[in-house]
Amino acid sequence: MAITVVTPTLNDVQWLADHETGEGMVVSCYADTSVASGVRPLWREHLKNEVKRIGETLADSPAARAELQRNVAAIEAVLSSRRLARARGVAVFAASQRNLLRTYALASQAPNRLVVNEEPYLVPLLELLHRQRRYLVVHTNTHRGRLYTAIPGAVRLIEEISEEVPKRHRAAGERWGKQQATIARHREHHILHYFKELAGEIARAWPDERYDGIVLLGEHEVLQQVRTHLPAHLARRIVREAPYAWVGRQASLESKINAIHEDALREHDREVLEDVKRRLMEQHHIAIGPQAVIDAIVYDEVGYRGSVVMEPDRGDVASRCTGCGSLFAQVLAQCPSCHGPCEKTNLWQAIALLAAGHHVSVDFVGAGQGLEKHGGAVAVLAREEVAPEAVLTASLPERRA
Ligand SMILES: [Zn+2]
Structure with a gap:
């Protein structure tokens, strides 16, 4: 087979x-x-x-x-x-x-x-896809760097650059001070050149894939240099930086990325739930319950940076009209709008697929986070004042530009 x-x-x-x-x-x-x-x-x-x-x-x-x-x-x-x-x-x-x-x-x-x-x-598959992120990973020291494209579980090298930097001499003698100063100036010049080149490579690699963010790996002081050389629109896309030595015994790059990814998702979930809680309290810019969520997606009210937030699947049943394709968060024999016959489907699966079809991202959150009082599903609707772009955004489905 x-x-x-x-x-x-x-x-x-x-x-x-x-x-x-x-x-x-x-x-x-x-x-x-x-x-x-x-x-x-x-x-x-x-x-x-x-x-x-x-x-x-x-x-x-x-x-x-x-x-x-x-x-x-x-x-x-x-x-x-x-x-x-x-x-x-x-x-x-x-x-x-x-x-x-x-x-x-x-x-x-x-x-x-x-x-x-x-x-x-398909709910577990949809959940995995919505939680997947693609990172542009930059691992660097003062004169050598590697760029990777990474989704958790799969890391691929895409670029490697290096710059010849003069070594520090441990020379002695009367001209020692002057020589050292010259070498130090040379070193600085080369290191600066290296950071410019690295920033250039990052800017070239960024549009190649639909990245969700940049991950910087290396010593903090070095990564600060990388930040200052990046154009502002890319510096904003840095989602994480973490220490990672150039050589020596340490966790594999793959497990490092996985840990960063897990951590970033936890923070993302926390931010999403805080936002939902605030909106629920204000009763503003939020669709509450499965049917309201379905309507918000269909009528394009979720929009860019809005999202559907759902608890784990409860196994509830929805109806889909075989005539007009409308989706209803309850069991119906006949479609109220076109009177066509309805067929049963899993509610959570139907909502997640509907969202994907409308380029709306879905945040699957854990149980017991307060959504149970609201039918287990809400939609965060588009509004003007939104969180800074540094917040992770889902790669799937495609977002409207
Ligand atoms: Zn219908």
Whole structure:
């Protein structure tokens, strides 16, 4: 069996969402294949338990049980493949009656999960995509630098530069002072030249990708120099700086980036929740509850720098009109506007997909943060006074310029 493993993009999620109707069931499986989950991967046990549990609910239908077994066998074969050895997480979608078997390698861990439904379960995938950030990473000392493009889990070198800087001499003698002063001037000249060149490389690399921010790695004094040489619009995009030696034993660049990313996301979530709390108190520039969120997205009220903020999926059911495509945060047999028949869909998935289609970013936040009183979902609406640009913005979906 050929297994195609790709890192998912929003297009893949859209593709899966568009293929959500058809005969039979879709089995969606998320497996935590990271080393951190244990020496013995726990997904196998989880999968077995879930198959048993779901199988029991299908006791009345031997055909459905057989279909479940067929799909699970296909998923197990995929998960056991050596080609997935390096993935931190894996998502597999199997629907034997629709001839569907799709595998995605995930750059981040995803909790083990098995869902059987008429449509693929895409919420964890959407969550990962919305939390993904792409950084331009600059690692430098006074005369050598490397530029990387990095998403957590995948770091790639894109540029390396260096400048010959005269060494400090430990010379002695009567001309010592004068010589040292000349060498020091030379050194300064070369170092200055190096920082200018580095700033130039950063400015050249920035437009190549849709970066969410710049990460500077090195000694603080050196990084201050880099900052002062960067044009203002790029200096504003520095999201983090951290010490990282040029040589020596230390954490791998990949794990350094992962830690910075985690830290930046935590801060981002805190800022988002503070903003939501303030708006809820003022009852201003905020759409409260799933239906209001849907309407705000459809009527373009969220806008640039606004976002949808959602708790973890509650498994609520929404209705989508098969005629006009309208989405309703409740179960309806018939569309109130065009009277077409409605089909059921997962509410959280439908909102996240709708947001993606309107280039609105979604912040998935933890449970128990105060959103439970408001239907678990709110939308932060566009307004004039917004936080400084230094705040991380999501790379997905694409933002309007
Ligand atoms: Zn309709």
